[in-house]
Amino acid sequence: xxxxxxxxxxxxxxxxxxxxxxxxxxxxxxxxxxxxxxxxxxxxxxxxxxxxxxxxxxxxxxxxxxxxxxxxxxxxxxxxxxxxxxxxxxxxxxxxxxxxxxxxxxxxxxxxxxxxxxxxxxxxxxxxxxxxxxxxxx
Numbered sequence: 001x002x003x004x005x006x007x008x009x010x011x012x013x014x015x016x017x018x019x020x021x022x023x024x025x026x027x028x029x030x031x032x033x034x035x036x037x038x039x040x041x042x043x044x045x046x047x048x049x050x051x052x053x054x055x056x057x058x059x060x061x062x063x064x065x066x067x068x069x070x071x072x073x074x075x076x077x078x079x080x081x082x083x084x085x086x087x088x089x090x091x092x093x094x095x096x097x098x099x100x101x102x103x104x105x106x107x108x109x110x111x112x113x114x115x116x117x118x119x120x121x122x123x124x125x126x127x128x129x130x131x132x133x134x135x136x137x138x
Contacts, residue, residue: 001018001019002018002019003016003017003018003019004016004017004018005017005026011027011028011034012027012028012034013025013026013027013034013036014026014027014036024036024037024042025037026038026039026042040075040077040085043122044073044075044088046118047073047088047090047118047119047122047128048071048072048073048090049118050111050116050117050118050119051071051090051092051108051111051112051116051118051119052069052071052092054107054110054111054115054116055069055071055092055104055107055108055111056069058106058107058110058111059094059103059104059107062100062103062106062107064094064096064099064100064103064104065096065097065098065099065137066094066095066096066099067095067096067097067137068093068094068095068096068135068137069092069093069094069095070092070093071090071091071092071093072090072091072093073088073089073090073091074088074089074091075087075088075089075126076088084125084126085122085125085126086126086127087126087127087128087129088122088126088127088128088129089128089129089131090128090129090130090131091131091132091133092104092108092130092131092132092133093132093133093135094132094133094134094135095134095135095136095137096134096135096136096137097136097137098136099134099136101132101134104132104134105132108130108132112128112130
């Protein structure tokens with residue numbers, strides 16, 4: 001995989017691209033209202049995006065009747081530079097009919113241990129807590 005960023009000739013705004021051809025605007029918190037993601041926000045989104053794709057795919061294969069699915073991450077960072085995360089809590093919110101908690105636990109475990117490279121890499125640097133909530137659909 002290759003990726004690059006190109007400076008937009010104003011402040012600390014960049015456009016990021018990768019092999020797939022999509023573009024994401026990056027900005028620094030120093031730019032105030034500048035529209036764009038901070039790099040650490042993208043790292044958080046990469047973590048929940050990667051594991052969400054795994055978990056949802058596994059739940060579908062397990063024939064779970066999922067009607068809505070959301071994954072959230074909350075990170076805490078240290079006060080000193082480079083202000084890395086010291087914790088991350090990932091919460092999977094699964095809505096559906098008769099969702100089996102054991103299926104959800106297994107899907108989360110498989111994502112963590114076998115499939116999600118973002119979680120595997122970040123897990124070497126920060127403690128990642130995983131939890132889930134199941135909501136019965138009406």
